[in-house]
Amino acid sequence: MKRSNRLVTLTNFFLENPREHVQLPYFVRLLQTTKASVSEDMDIIDAVFQQEGLGYLNRTTGAAGGVKFIPEFSQKKSFQFIEKLRQKLEDPSRILPGGYLYMSDLLGNPKTVKEIGRVFASVFSKSHIDVVVTVATKGIPLAYAVASFLDVPVVIVRRDPKVTEGSSVSINYVSGSSRKIQTMVLPKRSLQEGANVCIIDDFMKAGGTITGMVSLLEEFNANVKAIGVLAEADDEEEERVVDNYTSLIKISHVDIKGKKIEVQAGNIGEKSSE
Template sequence: MKRSERLVAMTNYLIEHPQQLVSLPFFTNEYESAKSSISEDLTIINQMFQQQGIGYLQTIPGAAGGVKYIPRNSKEKSELFIDQLATKLEDPERLLPGGYLFMSDLLGDPQTVRNIGRLFATHFSDSTIDAVVTVATKGIPLAYAVASYLNVPVVIVRRDPKVTEGSTVSINYVSGSSRKIQTMVLSKRSLKQGANVLIVDDFMKAGGTINGMKSLLEEFEANVAGIGVLAEAEDEDEDRVVDDYVSLLQINNVDIKNRKIEVHRGNLFEQ
C-alpha cells in the first residue's frame, strides 16, 4: 500500500472510531508497515485534524497504549454554525400557535444533527461519560449524534412503559411549563448503577422535563455529568428549575403579533 493510500485509510478508520484507543500494532498489522512509518503517518494526521479544526489525536504511552481520536470543533466553526442555525430559526414561517417554533426539519437533517452532536461532544469530551440520556422523542436524533462522537450508548427515557423493555422504574414529575403531573419510565436493564450520564434534549423552557430525568436517574444512583440542550426559551415569568446546563441557542423573544423571532447564541461559549 502506498503511503498516500495508507494515510487515507488510517484517517478514515480513526474518524469512524472516535474516543477509541487504537494500538500501533493494529495499524502495523493492518497495513503491513513499520512502526516508525505508522508513527510518522499519525503525526501527519494529527496535524491535519488540528489545522482543519476537527479534533486531535491523543497519544497514550506504554505497552497498552496507542492513539485515540478526540473530535473537536474549533471555536470559529462552532460560532459560524450556531449563527447560521439562529438565522434559520428566526424565519417567521416557523411560528406555531402558542409561540412555539417549528424545528422538526432541522432535527431531521442528518448534517445539522451531526454538527450539533459534534458541538456537544466537543464541550463534554473531557468529562467521563458512560451514556447519553434523552427523553422520547425529539431529543433522540441529537442523543445519537452526541453518543456517536463520544463512543457511548444512548439511553431513552419514555413516557409509557414498553413490554419489550422488561422491568422498568417510573416516577411522577411536575412539568415546568404546564405544571401538570406527568410520568416517565426507564428500563432497569438500560443503565448500570452509578453510571456517569450526559442528558441531551432539544428544547428547554422551565426545565421540568430535565429535572424529572434527573430524579429518575437518582433511582439508578447515576451521576449527571452534564446537561446539553439545543435551544432554551427565555421567559421572565417562568422559574427555571435547572441551572447547570449548556445551550447552543437562546430564543429571546417570540412576537406572534408582529411575526418576529429573536434567536441568539446560547451559553455554550460562556462555560
C-alpha cells in the same frame, strides 16, 4: 501498503472509530508496514485534523500505549455553526400557534443533527461521560449524534412503559409549562448503577422535563455530569429549575402578532470563555 493508501485507510479508521484506543501493532499489521511509518502517517493526520479544527490524535507511549482520535470542534467552528443555526431560526415563518417554533426541518436533517452532536461532544469531551440519556421523541437524534462522538451508548427515557423492555423504574413529575403530572420510565436493564450521564434534549422552557430526568436518574445513582439543550426559551411565568446546562441557542422573544423572533446564541459562549 503505500503511504498514500495508508493515509486514506487510517483517516477513515479514525473518523469511524472516535475515542477508540488502538495499539500501534494493530495498524502495523493492518497496513503491512513498520511502526515508524505508522507514526509518520499519524503525524500527518494529526496535523491536518488540528489545522481543520476537527480534533486531534491522542497518543500515549509505553506498554499499553497507542492512539485514539478525539473529535473536538474548535471554538471557531462551533461558533460559526451556531451562528448559521441562529439565522435559520430567526425566520418568522417558523412561528406556530402558542408561540412555539417550527424546528422539525432542522432536526430532520442528519447533517445538522450531526454537527449539533459534534458541538456538544466537544464541550463535554473531558467530562468522562459513560452514557447519553434523552427523553422521547425529539431529543433522540441529537442524543445519538452526541453519543457517536463520545463513543458511548444512548438510553431513552419513555413517557409510557413498553412491554418489550422488561421491568422498569418510573417516576412522576410536574411539567414546568403545563403544570400537569407526567410519568417517566426507564427499563432497569438499560442503565448501570453509578454511571456518568450526559442529558440531551432539544428544547427547554422552565426545565421540568430535565428535572424529571434528573430525579429518575437518581434512582439509578447516576452522576449527571452534563446537560445539553439545543434551544432554551425564556418562560416569563416560571422560574427555571435547572441551572447547570449548556444551550446552543436562546429564543429570547417571540412576537406572534408582529411576526418577529429574536434568537441569540445560547450560554455555550459564556461557558467556553470561562
